[in-house]
Every structure is written in C-alpha cells, then in structure tokens.
Amino acid sequence: MGALALLVHLCMVDLAICSSNFTDQLALLSFKSSIKNDPNNVLSNWTKETNFCGWAGVLCRLKSLSLTYNMLEGNIPLGLRHCQRLETIFLWGNKFSGRIPEELSTLPSLSFLALGNNELIGTIPPSFGNISSLEKFGLEMNHIYGNIPTQLAQLPNLKLIDLEFNYLTGPIPPAIFNKSSMVEIDLNVNAFSGNLPTNNGIFLPNLEFLLLDYNQLTGNIPSSLSNSSKLTMLILAANLFTGPVPKHLGNLKHLERLYLLQNQLTNEPGSVELSFLTDLTNCTSLVVLEVHQNKLSGTLPNSIGNLSNSLEILKVSDNQLIGTIPKEIGSLRNLTVLSLAANNLNGNIPSTLGKIKSLQRLYLGSNLGELYAEENKLSGSIPSCIENLRGLQVMKLYHNKLTFIPSSLWNLETLRDLNLSFNSLGGSLDPHIRPSRVMEIVDLSWNQISGTIPRVIGSFQSLTSLNLSRNSFSGPIPNTMGNLITLDFLDLSHNNLSGQIPKSLEALSHIQYMNFSCNKLAGEIPNEGPFMNLTSRSFMENEALCGNPIFKVPPCASNSPKKSMIKINLRYILPIIALMLIFSIGVYIVKRNHGNNVQSQNLIDLYATTENKMISYLELRRATDDFCEANLIGVGSYGSVYKGVLSDGTIVAVKVLNLQLEEAFRSFDVECEVLRTTRHRNLIGVITTCSNPELRSLVLQYMSNGSLEMWLYSHNSCLNLLQRIGIMIDVALALEYLHYGQLEPVVHCDLKPSNVLLDEDMVAHVADFGIAKILAKNKTAIQTRTLGTIGYIAPVSIYCFHQEHNVKLR
Numbered sequence: 001m002g003a004l005a006l007l008v009h010l011c012m013v014d015l016a017i018c019s020s021n022f023t024d025q026l027a028l029l030s031f032k033s034s035i036k037n038d039p040n041n042v043l044s045n046w047t048k049e050t051n052f053c054g055w056a057g058v059l060c061r062l063k064s065l066s067l068t069y070n071m072l073e074g075n076i077p078l079g080l081r082h083c084q085r086l087e088t089i090f091l092w093g094n095k096f097s098g099r100i101p102e103e104l105s106t107l108p109s110l111s112f113l114a115l116g117n118n119e120l121i122g123t124i125p126p127s128f129g130n131i132s133s134l135e136k137f138g139l140e141m142n143h144i145y146g147n148i149p150t151q152l153a154q155l156p157n158l159k160l161i162d163l164e165f166n167y168l169t170g171p172i173p174p175a176i177f178n179k180s181s182m183v184e185i186d187l188n189v190n191a192f193s194g195n196l197p198t199n200n201g202i203f204l205p206n207l208e209f210l211l212l213d214y215n216q217l218t219g220n221i222p223s224s225l226s227n228s229s230k231l232t233m234l235i236l237a238a239n240l241f242t243g244p245v246p247k248h249l250g251n252l253k254h255l256e257r258l259y260l261l262q263n264q265l266t267n268e269p270g271s272v273e274l275s276f277l278t279d280l281t282n283c284t285s286l287v288v289l290e291v292h293q294n295k296l297s298g299t300l301p302n303s304i305g306n307l308s309n310s311l312e313i314l315k316v317s318d319n320q321l322i323g324t325i326p327k328e329i330g331s332l333r334n335l336t337v338l339s340l341a342a343n344n345l346n347g348n349i350p351s352t353l354g355k356i357k358s359l360q361r362l363y364l365g366s367n368l369g370e371l372y373a374e375e376n377k378l379s380g381s382i383p384s385c386i387e388n389l390r391g392l393q394v395m396k397l398y399h400n401k402l403t404f405i406p407s408s409l410w411n412l413e414t415l416r417d418l419n420l421s422f423n424s425l426g427g428s429l430d431p432h433i434r435p436s437r438v439m440e441i442v443d444l445s446w447n448q449i450s451g452t453i454p455r456v457i458g459s460f461q462s463l464t465s466l467n468l469s470r471n472s473f474s475g476p477i478p479n480t481m482g483n484l485i486t487l488d489f490l491d492l493s494h495n496n497l498s499g500q501i502p503k504s505l506e507a508l509s510h511i512q513y514m515n516f517s518c519n520k521l522a523g524e525i526p527n528e529g530p531f532m533n534l535t536s537r538s539f540m541e542n543e544a545l546c547g548n549p550i551f552k553v554p555p556c557a558s559n560s561p562k563k564s565m566i567k568i569n570l571r572y573i574l575p576i577i578a579l580m581l582i583f584s585i586g587v588y589i590v591k592r593n594h595g596n597n598v599q600s601q602n603l604i605d606l607y608a609t610t611e612n613k614m615i616s617y618l619e620l621r622r623a624t625d626d627f628c629e630a631n632l633i634g635v636g637s638y639g640s641v642y643k644g645v646l647s648d649g650t651i652v653a654v655k656v657l658n659l660q661l662e663e664a665f666r667s668f669d670v671e672c673e674v675l676r677t678t679r680h681r682n683l684i685g686v687i688t689t690c691s692n693p694e695l696r697s698l699v700l701q702y703m704s705n706g707s708l709e710m711w712l713y714s715h716n717s718c719l720n721l722l723q724r725i726g727i728m729i730d731v732a733l734a735l736e737y738l739h740y741g742q743l744e745p746v747v748h749c750d751l752k753p754s755n756v757l758l759d760e761d762m763v764a765h766v767a768d769f770g771i772a773k774i775l776a777k778n779k780t781a782i783q784t785r786t787l788g789t790i791g792y793i794a795p796v797s798i799y800c801f802h803q804e805h806n807v808k809l810r
C-alpha cells in the first residue's frame, strides 16, 4: 500500500522531469528523516550511497500509473508520452477534461488504458488503432461522441472495450465481433445503430460479457452468439431487435444473466410455445432471465420448471402470452421475483406456487385485456397455500377474474403491498384476519366484497394507503381506524357503509385524501384535524350526513355551530400548512437531487431487483441466529452491531437501532442519508436497509479485521509501518472525499480509531456516520434533510452496477 503511494509520488515527479533523479532521492530521504519509529528497520537501506531504485519499498521505472479516484482536473498531461515504458495508465474516476490525447498512441508497450469516469470530450483518436499492445481500453462515462474507429476494432490483442455511457453513434465496427481475444464488450448506453453481424461474422470464443443495452440496434439477434460458450452476462435490452430469441442458447453453459427486455422480439415462427425457454433449461447457472416488454406470443412451456435451480428473477410480463401458467413453475425453488403481468394468461394460479418459499415479489396483474373472452383471465380462488410464500413482499394480481381471497393470505408476515383491484372477489373478509405490522398498501377496490370492514384493520400499524372503494362493504366504519396514524390515503367510497363517520379519524394527522362518498352514512361529519381540509366531494351521496355547511350538508340539529370555529381552525390549520410546506421543500430537494441522474434512472429500474438485494426481517433474524449474543460484534450508544451470514453465504454486519432512543432514529436517518449519497472505497459500504416498526437496521459490509482501535491498543495485534501508512492514506482519502468529493460536504464529527474498520486486505474504511453533518450551502436545507424520516432507503443501484465494472477494470 505504502509502496503504491510512493510509486504514485515518484511518477508525478517523473512526469515533470523524466530526467533528473536527484529531487526524488532528496524527497525520499526527507521523508525518511520524518519517520521517528521504524521497529522493523524497513528504511535501513535508504541511504545516500545507494541508488534509490534499490531501496526497500521503492520501485523505479515507471510501468504503471495509477491515479484513480482523485479529483484531478484539466487535460490529461501530454508529458505521459515520454514515459515510453508505461504499460498501464489508470486515470479512472477523476475530473480530467478536454480531448483524449492522441499522443498516447505512441506508447509502444501500453496494454491497459483506463480513462473512464472523467469529463473527457470529443472523439476516439483513430491512431489508437496503432497501439498494437493494447488489451484493455476503458473510456466509459465520459462525453465521447462519433464512431468507434475501425482501426481500434482491429487491434489484435484487444480483450476489453468499455465505452458505456457516452454519446457514440453509428454502427459498431463488425471487427469487434470477430476477435477471439475478446473477453468483455461494454457498449451500453450510447446511440449505436445498425445490425449486428450476420452469422459468420461473429467469432467470440472467449467472450464473457456482452453489454449492448440502451442503444438503437436493429435486426435479429445473431444465433452465432450461442457459440460464445463462455458468456456469463448477455444484455441486449432496450434496443430495436426484432425476430425470435436465437436458438441454441442452451450452449451457454455459464450464462448467469440474460436481459433481452424492451425489444420487439417475437416467437419462433410456427412455434406455439416459447421454445427458447426450453433451450435455456441447459443453462444451469442462470440467475436472471428478463424478456419482458417484447412481442412474444404463444404459451409458456411446461419445461419452464426445468430452468436452472439457481434462477432468482424471471420476468416475462408485457408480452402476448396465452394459455395457463404451468404448474411446473413451482419447481423454481429459488425464485424471488416472478412477473407474468400484462399478458393474456388464463386459468387458475397454480397451487404449486406455494412451493417457492423464497418468493418476494409476485406480479400477475392485468392478464385480462378487454379484447379477450371471459375465459382468457386468471380465475378462481387465490390458492390458500399462498401463505407458504413466507418472504413475499409485493403481490399484484389486479385486473384478473379472481373470485375469492383466502384468509391465509393475511398470514404472509412480510407482505407490504397488496393490489387485488379489478377482480371479481366476492364473499366477505374474515373478521379474525391476522393483523400485519408491515403492510403498507392495500387496494381491494373494484370488487364485490361484502360484509363489514374487520375491526382488526386498526392494527395494521404501517398502513399508508387503504382503498376499499367500489365494493359492497356494509355496516359501520370501524372506529379502530383512528389508530392508523401513518395513513395517507383512505378511500371507502361506493360501498354500502352505514352509521357515523368515527370521530377517531380526526387523529389521522398524515392523511392527504379521504373519501366517504356514495355510501349510507349518517350523523355529524367530524370537523377537526384532517377533516378541515376536505371538500364536499368526500361526503356526497350519503344518507343523512350533517355538519359544516362547506361540506354541502345540512347543519346538525343538536349542535349549534361554535362561534370560535375560526379561531380553532387557525390554530390547527396553521401548523398543518407549516408542516406541509416543510414536507414539500423536503420532497423538492430530494427530487431535485434525483433529477441529476436521468439517463441512469432506467438502468436503476433495470438492475434494481438484482443488485439491490431485499433482505427481510426474517432473513436477518436467521442470519444473526435471532440476534444472538454470540454474534454481537459491537455496542454503541444508539444500538448494536451483529455479525450475520445471509443465505447466499455473504457475511454482513447488521447494525440494529435501539428504538427506545429518539436520538437513535435521528442518527439512523443521518447515517442512511450519508451512506446513500456517498460512495468510496474507503467508506463502509451499505448493502441494504431493513425497517419495520420493530426494527431499523442497516446491513453493511463485514470488515473481517475489526477496528483500528483494536489493532492499536491490543497486545496481540501489531501493524507494520507500511500498513500504518496505508491506513493513514485510506482515512485521508475517505475524508478528502467526504469534504470535497461531492456536492455537499459531509463532516464526520466522530472520527476515531474505533470508527475506522479494516477489511480482509487491511484496507481501512471509515464507518459510523450517526452524527455526521451534511453542510448544505443553504441552511434550510440542512434542517429539512435531517428532520425528515427516511425509512426505507434503497442503496443507489447504479453505483453497484458500475462498481462491478471498476472491479473488473482494476
């Protein structure tokens, strides 16, 4: 580590003077004189008499230049061309601007040029086609336009070409696809057009990654891709590809991710089923298969159940599939996301679905289409074994012909989003359904459910949206609903509800929308709290409501209107207006910050489900042996940190908040905010968050070498000089990034050895942002940002996506 830093230093001196060694030696000797304690005598042979190139820890001859992740600005120095022995140049992740220096093409031994994630502009110099030693070329995330020069495509040893996230146009030079050396081609998110080479033109026997998504490529997907038997990732999404999914993809034995979504792919002519799924059963490593938003027709083959056991994500939605859902689908035991929505599937939901215990998201909505006859709809009851889907979080079965909700559905402890609107659900809701602590959204509207609204609904502590409109619910509105203090939307309109509107609903301080219209309600309309901002539309067409004339109802006979009403109104309305203002400013700021990433947003959608692993409370409990003492690795003022092993074997640190402390919430929110907006090699990485009313936790990278404090003060551990220098540099880099690396500086406020954690390679990561401060330019922004409760925060997937590439580049 230290040696690397020295190397970088030497290189920078070298750039300027590539001739005199004198200054270097002096600088190093002066560095030596500043070291007071060198227990292992590492520096003993740093003497004036010997050539410094032979000193311990010093390397000369500049072969490799690595300045990644800095804030370097300006043009890439032309002086580099004098360092004729350079083999690798890593300038990734700086702010270099200007053109790509053509002069680099004179470096005779250059094999790896990584200029990605800068602000370079212009075109790719054709002279780069002269660097015959070049193996890896990365220019991703710049402002490069124009074509890929054909000369570049002809480089004989090219293994990796990464040009993603630029503005490149024109056809992709065919030579790139006829190159046995090629391992990785990343041309995604550009504006390439034209067809891919026809069958004989593709010869990529060593290719592992092919990413061409988000371009305007046309024509068929060449079937000769199936000869690239080492492919692990094939992403052709969001293009204009037509024709069938090529045959023989089953040859791709190592294929893990196949994304063909958002094209215009059709079924194999003359085939009644999706035959490519049968081919894919030979891809036994497949984890993700996404072919949604195409024009695929035909039926799902029974062989769907023979797809790989490792399959986690299967998305076939938004196509023109017909027929039933094969019961064999229940064999896909490791599935977490199944989306068959927006097709023309019919028949029952197979009860075998209940076997997929890992399922977290189930989308079967809109299998209707008004053009299709009655029998083209998922019908019948939701199978009662649905309760076996222990991890299910989202269930969307709207726009079908389902007739019955089994009460076991309410046993799904993790379900938080349920949409069964627009079905034919009848019967009544079981009054003894299990209350849920995590359910946030319930939409049962546009059905024929009768009977009373169960009183237990008042125990759904996290409910934010409840839509029971357009049913036949009768009886009173349960006064327990006044406990739903998190509720934002309540729609009870178009039912047969009778009795009074419970005064308890005045407590619903969050509510933004309530609708009681078209029922048989009677009595006084409550007039405090949220009711003060409702209009007559929320109450129209009822039987005998009375109260405030602004609701266009007659005054109640017994209650004379209070004179002090206006005063009371002001007393309540003003704080509400103030709160709403603060909230809107918060939303505005959050939105504005999001807006910067428009191009990337689609990719977030595309990859979110894979990168941004959802971890349920149950999984966390299992991972940490129910937060067992033996797994406790740290206790802080705001909570505890446990070591856990996720079901896929990943070791993580789970930071659990002490919910008794109000500060703990604030600290959690600050920490989420900081970790959400910052990404750096030397900051602790967040994997995901898991929140429910009982628990708030952050799932973090596990640091196997513990804290710096332990290393400094324990008798069994000892750091050598180079490790110490390395840690110093790591911490300095982390702080520099926090202070200068982003729009709004972050001040850690609690930097100490116990908050510096070491990973297995002894790389230091700064942790514990609980009391960090975000120094926004505008003071009101600080206030609103730290006040707002942030709750579920999705780590920014786009980063994970790019990080995957950094790792490969390095």
Ligand SMILES: *[C@@H]1O[C@H](CO)[C@@H](O)[C@H](O)[C@H]1NC(C)=O
Pocket (backbone or CB within 6 Å): 021, 051, 053, 060, 061
């Ligand atoms: C400078 O360094 C080179 C090796 O890069 C060495 O060959 C040369 O002798 C050194 N010159 C002096 C004056 O030390």
Ligand SMILES: *[C@@H]1O[C@H](CO)[C@@H](O)[C@H](O)[C@H]1NC(C)=O
Pocket (backbone or CB within 6 Å): 045, 050, 051, 054, 055, 056, 057
């Ligand atoms: C200095 O020490 C290093 C490491 O022990 C050794 O590799 C190197 O040859 C030594 N150099 C000289 C000039 O003695």
Ligand SMILES: *[C@@H]1O[C@H](CO)[C@@H](O)[C@H](O)[C@H]1NC(C)=O
Pocket (backbone or CB within 6 Å): 126, 127, 128, 129, 130, 151
């Ligand atoms: C490549 O090198 C050759 C010979 O050194 C030179 O003639 C040619 O102009 C170079 N090509 C480009 C595109 O610079």
Ligand SMILES: *[C@@H]1O[C@H](CO)[C@@H](O)[C@H](O)[C@H]1NC(C)=O
Pocket (backbone or CB within 6 Å): 178, 200, 201, 202, 203
């Ligand atoms: C592919 O490259 C080989 C040589 O590397 C060449 O012989 C062949 O003609 C090329 N094929 C096509 C279709 O360009």
Ligand SMILES: *[C@@H]1O[C@H](CO)[C@@H](O)[C@H](O)[C@H]1NC(C)=O
Pocket (backbone or CB within 6 Å): 199, 200, 223, 224, 225, 226, 227
């Ligand atoms: C795969 O490669 C073999 C041999 O190189 C060739 O005969 C065959 O046509 C190729 N398959 C496809 C689909 O291009």
Ligand SMILES: *[C@@H]1O[C@H](CO)[C@@H](O)[C@H](O)[C@H]1NC(C)=O
Pocket (backbone or CB within 6 Å): 250, 278, 279, 280, 281, 282
């Ligand atoms: C799967 O591979 C085997 C040989 O490895 C082959 O016999 C079989 O036809 C393939 N099946 C499919 C569906 O491609």
Ligand SMILES: *[C@@H]1O[C@H](CO)[C@@H](O)[C@H](O)[C@H]1NC(C)=O
Pocket (backbone or CB within 6 Å): 301, 302, 303, 304, 306
């Ligand atoms: C699925 O695989 C099993 C075992 O290999 C085989 O018996 C069965 O026929 C396959 N099912 C389909 C529909 O291909």
Ligand SMILES: *[C@@H]1O[C@H](CO)[C@@H](O)[C@H](O)[C@H]1NC(C)=O
Pocket (backbone or CB within 6 Å): 309, 310, 311, 333, 334, 647
């Ligand atoms: C499927 O999941 C189980 C349990 O989560 C795991 O043990 C198994 O290895 C997974 N299978 C594959 C093929 O990934």
Ligand SMILES: *[C@@H]1O[C@H](CO)[C@@H](O)[C@H](O)[C@H]1NC(C)=O
Pocket (backbone or CB within 6 Å): 398, 399, 419, 420, 421, 422, 441, 442, 443, 465, 467
């Ligand atoms: C439920 O699905 C329907 C149909 O797509 C949609 O209109 C409605 O907004 C959804 N409900 C919620 C709460 O999102």
Ligand SMILES: *[C@@H]1O[C@H](CO)[C@@H](O)[C@H](O)[C@H]1NC(C)=O
Pocket (backbone or CB within 6 Å): 421, 422, 443, 445, 446, 465, 466, 467, 489, 490, 491, 513
């Ligand atoms: C039910 O109400 C919620 C909240 O107002 C709304 O988002 C949703 O779209 C409604 N459902 C339908 C089917 O209109």
Ligand SMILES: *[C@@H]1O[C@H](CO)[C@@H](O)[C@H](O)[C@H]1NC(C)=O
Pocket (backbone or CB within 6 Å): 471, 472, 474, 495, 496
């Ligand atoms: C409401 O209940 C009455 C009987 O009390 C029934 O006749 C009517 O059809 C119901 N209305 C709706 C919309 O279900």
Ligand SMILES: *[C@@H]1O[C@H](CO)[C@@H](O)[C@H](O)[C@H]1NC(C)=O
Pocket (backbone or CB within 6 Å): 533, 576, 577, 580
């Ligand atoms: C009251 O509701 C209306 C719309 O129904 C909304 O535009 C307004 O912002 C709300 N005002 C307050 C103070 O809640």
